Amino acid sequence: GAVVSQHPSRVICKSGTSVKIECRSLDFQATTMFWYRQFPKQSLMLMATSNEGSKATYEQGVEKDKFLINHASLTLSTLTVTSAHPEDSSFYICSARDTQPTKNIQYFGAGTRLSVL
């Protein structure tokens, strides 16, 4: 199956710093990538949809200035958590959708566990 690489896998940072998470599709092109957030023992909540070459679409309640998304190429999307605070601590997961129209499947990265002290 298709591979999505997410880096880093774990981040521990001080409150007030910014953290960048990368999501790469390794063996396919992805016009659209997605960013999810998951709290312990809960489901995945979609934060935003990232479209190559255009602005991301954020879900209701997600602060776009807090969670900056850039999708500069067909294989890379980044999520930057700006001025992180303890309440931003969570598990962030990206996914990528294959551009081939016959393959409407989303593939997921391994996730990034963010801990803000």
Add this chain to the structure above:
Amino acid sequence: GIQVEQSPPDLILQEGANSTLRCNFSDSVNNLQWFHQNPWGQLINLFYIPSGTKQNGRLSATTVATERYSLLYISSSQTTDSGVYFCAVNTGKLIFGQGTTLQVKP
């Protein structure tokens, strides 16, 4: 928006037992995927199944789109099957159910 409900929320099995997980959704969808999230958080694609039945080893899935539900069957369960099973429906974006947490005891 569309509602996705999974049942049961928790399931404990003895190794070797069979189980059925259910996913109900409230509206028509483009497709449906089943995932297994392992203890490290990695989501593993199990099935892409907008309709019909598929099988992969000890796992199989059936989606009846007209009745808005999907079932995931696990046969001869193993301890490595433990984790959280999610169904997710695609309405242009994937909407996840709350998951079924499965524990398989040796």
